[in-house]
Amino acid sequence: MATVAPRPESDFSTPGHALPDQTQTQTQTEGEYKQNLNQRLRCPDCNEDPPNLVEEFSSGDMVCGSCGLVLGDRIIDTRSEWRTFANDDQGNDDPSRVGDAMNPLLNGSQLETNIGFGEGMRARELHRAQNRVTNDKATKTLLAAYREITQLCDAIHIPKATQDSAKHIFKMTEDKKVFKGKPQEAVIAGCIFIACRQSKAPRTFREIYSLTRVSKKEIGRTFKTLEKMLQTSRDENVTGSFLMVENYEATGTTGAAELCARYCNNLQFKNPHLMEKISKVLAEKSSSLKDLAGRSPLSIAAASIYMASHLMGDPKTSRDIAAVAGVSDGTIRTAYRHMYPSRKELIEKEWVYPIGAGRMDNLPTN
Missing domain, CATH: 1.10.472.10 (Cyclin-like)
Known part of the structure; x- marks a missing residue:
């Protein structure tokens, strides 16, 4: 039976390329011969077996440890990333590379420098003073409302995208002072109701009432006011982060x-x-x-x-x-x-x- 001779090593001895394993053999499987296509990266100059390879993640290169020849580039760093333990760190040994991502649902640039919680009474007082200045009353109100929206939506298995839409609507009402003096529970109930309708997963007034304990009449009034506000924002070409206010469509009764x-x-x-x-x-x-x-x-x-x-x-x-x-x-x-x-x-x-x-x-x- 005819056999195929393996290719000579000289055909593969180009610097910077991988050499196939010279132990390529023909294996017999169910009466048919198949070529062994397994390859091993090996330096063509040193020709060591096993090869002495070093991964340099800083430059993204695969280098021969014996002669220094670059055998490959664009090597992916598969090591684990540093995690952020800033909230639990008390020894100022924070290994995080960057800070938290910007939250579009909060006001301000959110890129200011934070003072670490260091040792000594003076450092702690300075850290607390900066927190009092940074975390103003408006931000605390938004965070409290967002936590309540998340808890209510999780109770009836509302998706996170719909939750973000409800939070975005609530932030718009706070920025425009639409419901000044109105109970926050009624505003939150109306935001959840209209966000569910826009996400094509409507909830009835009775379901929102059983969830928030806000009367159906109050939810209806809040819903009408929110709908007018969103229609006005759409006409003014005010874009939103989650709801896409420019594409807002008024909805009728849930079918x-x-x-x-x-x-x-x-x-x-x-x-x-x-x-x-x-x-x-x-x-x-x-x-x-x-x-x-x-x-x-x-x-x-x-x-x-x-x-x-x-x-x-x-x-x-x-x-x-x-x-x-x-x-x-x-x-x-x-x-x-x-x-x-x-x-x-x-x-x-x-x-x-x-x-x-x-x-x-x-x-x-x-």
Whole structure:
């Protein structure tokens, strides 16, 4: 059988390049010969085995430790970075290279020099005096509000991007003195409500009320004032860091279809994506029924999920859906009774066929 001779060493002896391992052999795997492509970096001048290589991270070069020939450049420093222990350091031995990043949600340049907490009474007094000057009352108010927004949003699993939008709206209200003298809890509730709407993950007034204990009427008033402020800022081409105020769009009432996704995820269906898709279509079609005109989007969304779950053979009781949607059991059944006579118009054919998918016979009469 024919064999392939290895290439001579002279073909690879260019300074500054890697030499393949001279032990390249042909290995037999399942009756076929394959070339060994493993390579080892080796100095072409010293030709030492094993090679004596040194990584110089300061210059980013790979250098032969015997003759000093540069064998490679742009070497990545894989060592760990120094971490910042400035808050815990009491011995003035801070290994950090740089300070904290700028926070666009706070006022000021935030690049001033900080006096370390040194030894002795004079050094401590100087450190405390600088903190009193730097951390003014406005910054403390913002930080306290940001902490409260984070705690409230984490309680109902609101994403961090939406939290940042709510904080940015709150900072705009503080800068423009829009709610001077108004309780901070109401302003925070309105900021969270409008940030959720802008991020396409709306929460209802009832959910914000149960979260912040601010009355629904007060949340509505705050929301209207915030919407006017944001529309004015958009017309003035005032850009924002997180919310993108120049692209702000006024939103209407939260629709029933927008609530179905969150409710389906909380009900733990076998196939939540399919239930979400079907319930959204049912909610959009049910909103045009005369019998459901004027009803809350919560009840329509809950009734749509109730119908979709029974149609696809993964039924949920009205009590289970009521616990997630925040409406009563009777409200869901009443809305479903108005949907049941129009079931043939609401349910699409591809949901029922082929056989084995959804079945009209699974739907309860009430």
